[in-house]
Amino acid sequence: MVPIGAAKLSLEKDGFALPNYSDSARVAYVLQGNGVVGIVLPEKEEKVLPVKKGDALALPFGVITWWHNKEDTEFVVLFLGDTKTAHKRGEFTDMYLNGSNGIFTGFSTEFVSRAWDLEESVVKTLVGNQIGKGIYC
Secondary structure (H helix, E strand, C coil): CCCEEEEEEEECCCCEEEEEEECCCEEEEEEECEEEEEEECCCCCCEEEEEECCCEEEECCCCEEEEECCCCCCEEEEEEEECCCCCCCCCCCEEECCCCCEHHHHCCHHHHHHHHCCCHHHHHHHHHCCCCCCCCC
C-alpha cells in the first residue's frame, strides 16, 4: 500500500505562503479561487505562474514554491503525493527558507553575515528575531 500524503493551503486576500520545499513530490490542485505560484526547480530560474480553480501542477521533489492570493476571495490548494520516501510516511514535511523555522536559523549570525555579506546586527534582525513563519524587520 502506497502511503499518500495530503495537505491543504488556504490563503485569504493578500495572503502569502513563504518559500518552502517538501520532502516528497506532490501534485497541487487548485480547489478555489485564483492566485500566483512561484516555482524554482533545482538549477533553473524561478517561474511565476497565474493559477485558477481547476489547475493542477506537478511539483517534483526538491522544487521550491511560494503562493500568493491577490484576489478578494479565498484561494485554496490541495496537495497530494506519494510519501513512501518522506521523513514520516503518510505526511509531508515542509522546510522553510526563512522565518522562525527557516533553514538559516540553524547557523550562527556570524556565518550568515559572511554568507550574505551583511553586518551582523542586520542579520540578527532578519534571522534571530523572527516570529512565526514570516520575515519581520
